[in-house]
Amino acid sequence: MLxxxxxxxxxxxxxxxxxxxxxxxxxxxxxxxEDPDRIIFRCGGGTQLVITESTVGTSDTQTQxxxxxxxxxxxxxxxRARGVRIEEYAAPxxxxxxxxxxxxxxxxxxxxxxxxxxxxxxxxxx
Numbered sequence: 001m002l003x004x005x006x007x008x009x010x011x012x013x014x015x016x017x018x019x020x021x022x023x024x025x026x027x028x029x030x031x032x033x034e035d036p037d038r039i040i041f042r043c044g045g046g047t048q049l050v051i052t053e054s055t056v057g058t059s060d061t062q063t064q065x066x067x068x069x070x071x072x073x074x075x076x077x078x079x080r081a082r083g084v085r086i087e088e089y090a091a092p093x094x095x096x097x098x099x100x101x102x103x104x105x106x107x108x109x110x111x112x113x114x115x116x117x118x119x120x121x122x123x124x125x126x
Contacts, residue, residue, distance in 0.1 A: 008047060009065045011117045012054035018114035019051045026082050043067070057115045066120035072100060072107045075121045084111050 013019040020039055023029045029041040029049065038052040049065070058064065069075040076086055076099055086099035087110040094101035099109045106124045113119060 006047060008050060010050040010052055011064055011113070011115070012057050013051045013113075013115045013117075014054060014057040015114060016051065016053050022114050023049070023051065026084060027079075028082070054115075058117055061118060063110065063120045064117045066108070066122045069121050069123050072109060072121055072123035075123075076100070076109055079111060079121070086111055 016037075016039060020031070020034075023039070023041050024031055029043065031039060032042050032048065033040045036053075038050055041049045041051070043049050044067075067075075080086060087096070088099060089096045089101065089110075094103065094108070096109065101108050103122075106122050108120050108122045110118055110120045
């Protein structure tokens, strides 16, 4: 049953004002609804991103969410033009060159939001 239904990520925010500014003003996402403890943004393909207030946030350094893009270089150029800092990683894994890592099945790049959620853009190969 669940295989037939869309999903939406929920990210934690220790500062909803900073998150609103980042996701709306920096990334350009449209706010669909805003409540005192959460903000819902519209993303492509009818998907949504929920940012919810948290007193502790996340301490995980793994990727919490990724956007699938058709052209990772164009996506990074746009993000950088918006003032987003793209992460650079060295060995052991992943290794980035100009912000992009070859993951075998795809190319990926990462950036971090104001509440330390690790976000990515991914371009599948082929």
